[in-house]
Amino acid sequence: MGRMPAPAIAALLGLTLAACGLPLPWSFLTALPLAALLGYAAAAPTRRSVTARVFWAGFGYFALHLWWLGAFLQQLLGAAPLVIVLFVLEAAFLAVMAAVAVNVARTPTGRIWALAGGWVILEWLRFLGPLAFPWPTLGYTLLTTSAIQIADLGGVLLGSVLVAFTAASLAHAWTGRQQQGRRPLAPAVLAAVAWAAALGYGVTRTPSDGPEQPMRVLRVTFDAFGRASGELTSEEQFSAQTAASLNRPPGSVIVWSEGAISSPGTRPATGQTIPAFPGPGISGIGGYEQLTPPGPDPIRQPATYRQFNTVASLDAGGTIQSMSAKARLVPFGEEFPFRPILGPVYRVIETSLGFTLPSMTPNPNPTPITLNGVLYGAYICYDSVFPWVARALANQGAQVLVNPSNDGWYQGWGVQQHFNMGRVRAIETRRWVVRSVNNGVAGTVNDLGQPVQTVDSGQELQVLDVRPKLLNGTTVYMRLGDWPALILALLMVAYGVRQDRRQATRVAGVTERTGG
Template sequence: MGAMPAPAIAALLGLTLAACGLPLPWSFLSALPLAALLGYAAAAPTRRAVTARVFWGGFGYFALHLWWLGAFLQQLLGAAPLVVILFALEAAFLAVMAAIAVNVARTPAGRIWALAGGWVILEWLRFLGPLAFPWPTLGYTLLPTPAIQIADLGGVLLGSVLVAFTAASLAHAWTNRHSPNRQQQGRRPLAPAVLAAVAWAAALGYGVTRTPGDGPEQPMRVLRVTFDAFGRASGQLTPEEQFAAQTAASVNRPPGSVIVWSEGAISSPGTRPAPGQTIPAFPGPGISGIGGDEALTPPGPDPIRQPGTYREFNTVASLSVGGTIQSMSAKARLVPFGEEFPFRPILGPVYRVIETSLGFTLPRMTPNPNPTPLTLNGVLYGAYICYDSVFPWVARTLANGGAQVLVNPSNDGWYQGWGVQQHFSMGRVRAIETRRWVVRSVNNGVAGTVNDLGQPVQTVDSGQELQALDVRPKLLTGTTTYMRLGDWPALMLAALMVAYGVRQDRRRNDRLN
């Protein structure tokens, strides 16, 4: 039997890394398969082979991590195989990073560090631009351990640094120990591994000493509904039916309780609501997602041949007892190819073909680059919608704006399999980064509360009927290091890993000379 081809080995290592990246108790072991992948890629005989191994490792990594998107595309378009394009695209980004890394560092030991630092920098880049999709981020694998508490120092990316540094240290030690040329070894090949052990001890020590913050409690009622997201989009479920069901579940609340409804729970077709406008029969005070479209131009005399133009919106609002809107904020990050279709000037003809085949117009939404907290009865609520929860800067901006508690109206009805739990897990880290409680009301997902240590307090994640949960999150203030500095500490450490890889090359050249 012949040896397994290099692409298959790399893909298998990527699959193993993805298995550790799922919301499972052993996810903190992710540094081990990452070390194997970094070492295997760095040991390739040519720079092109290094890039190829990273591509196939990334393909396996994203394929397992995001397999549930295939089920989503099957329901939406009847085209599950299209998800392979996403796997290849994300793997291609890793390959480009690897192509740069192998030109920065030429030796296997140097490449390991350049790839590890580049991996973290690439994760940061996934937060940016029209194709932003930061779903699989290494730092989330620390959630089963107290080490995740370092997120209040440098965000989830600081966790990624710890994982990548540990992986690079292990791969570095293995590469030096098994190098056929003893001249390529450093004088202290185990020093990075010792430093990684110290870093883990410090992170765990920091984590176990964190205690929950104390503040006044705000009674709230959250809902977990089970409406068919695809049925709502296709008109099989009317907005009136959803509104009536949620209203029935919102009455008879504890005194002073604020109701929270999910993303798009209120439909406002044809016009974008504004502060001062009243939503009749809304059981306020409360917070709710409001979605719909606003007419930019009216239809002509023949609406079929001269349709008007519309722009969809996805907002969240605070409403008083009488249903009057007090404040509003729009969604900050739109879902690529779901709510936002990038590069329209270039891909316009492709989008028009899709619109013709589907029989409806693709959304045209505008993101909100400056989300602000909602005000309701003297409390500041940092409300962000669904996909916003995977972007740390959104919650950070709201907390810096004075938000005392984070509120995440969401619709997880689009997700399948472990995509739902992944989404919830990422939201838990937003609580740690800002040291704020997170309150979640959701369609077909996990509803409830998470405290400022990222620990679920009261949650409900299953059941076929509409469920209501009375929670009492604490209103907290204060500023974390991450709120002040953002991702800069993590990025600087990632850059230092790349610099260490370059230094490995120079040391080797000095020894050979």
């Protein structure tokens, strides 16, 4: 029987890594397959083969972790295979990182550390730019342990550092034994100490106390594709949500999901009244605003529109008190980058859909919305996977985080992945998270990232009366952001360079003694 090809082995290691990274009880074991992956890639005979192994591992990793996007594309465009483009793109980013790492460190042990540090740095880079998509981040795998509480010190990326450092330590120990006949234990011992410190820190965290704010959240089950295609009218959704919002506990604030209020033609403004809205409450408001009217020949000079996606606070009479627009847009969903290059591709898709793909304008400076003297850090759907959004709102005084969302686009474990990432925003800022959603997980998460009241299934509209606590205070992560994690990632790369130099010195010493 022939030996398995290197790309197949690498892809299998990537699949195993993804399996440990899914929202399952054993996700904390992620460092083990990552160690095997780092060791296998670093041991490749040439720089090009290191890069190739990382590419194929990345392809397997993203293919399993994000398989549900294929189901989404099938339902939207009837073209599930298009998701392979995303897998290739994300794997290519990992390969580029590996290409840099093998030029920084050239021995197997040096490469292990350069790849581990580079992996974390690449995760940080995936938070940035028009193609930002930070979905599979290693730090989220710590959610099944108390170690995730270190997120208030350095964000989810500090968790990624712990996972990557542990993996590199294990791979280093194995590689050192293979090369030198002995097992270097110092990094592994340090990793064990780091785990003990993280777990100890986590178990000592206790929920904070503060005044309660009664709220009612909804989990609705409207067909997102039907709403987008016009098969489901906004009036039907509004009426159903209004009925579910009545007869609330005294002082309760209603929370509706993303886009629950439709405002066609014009962008809503502060002071505008939404008739029949059962305030006081918070709701997503979406639609299209007309930028230019049609010309004399409407066929050749049609009106132009721009999509908007906002969240607003409304008083008891339905009057908008404050608003904030979505901060991070979904690539190729709410914004379509590189139009000069990808214009022909977009036109093919637009022809298939029968309408123009409109790009939204992101909000680079999200601010809290106010209602009855309370500051709410409201951010919309995809914003919840970007730590800087919740961090910015908490730094401006938000007392509770509110996440109107729409998970109707997702399939399979994509729904649970999205919810779990939002749980870490609660830890990073030590704020409660309140979530109202279409076809996802609705409810509350406390400041330890623990679900308190949630509902995640059912075919009928469901309601939860929740009592999140209004909290203040500042965490280390709110002050320093991702810098602690980035510095530690760079130190891993530097340690890899040091391993190279030690190896070179050792070889030179042996050569001198033997007269070679």
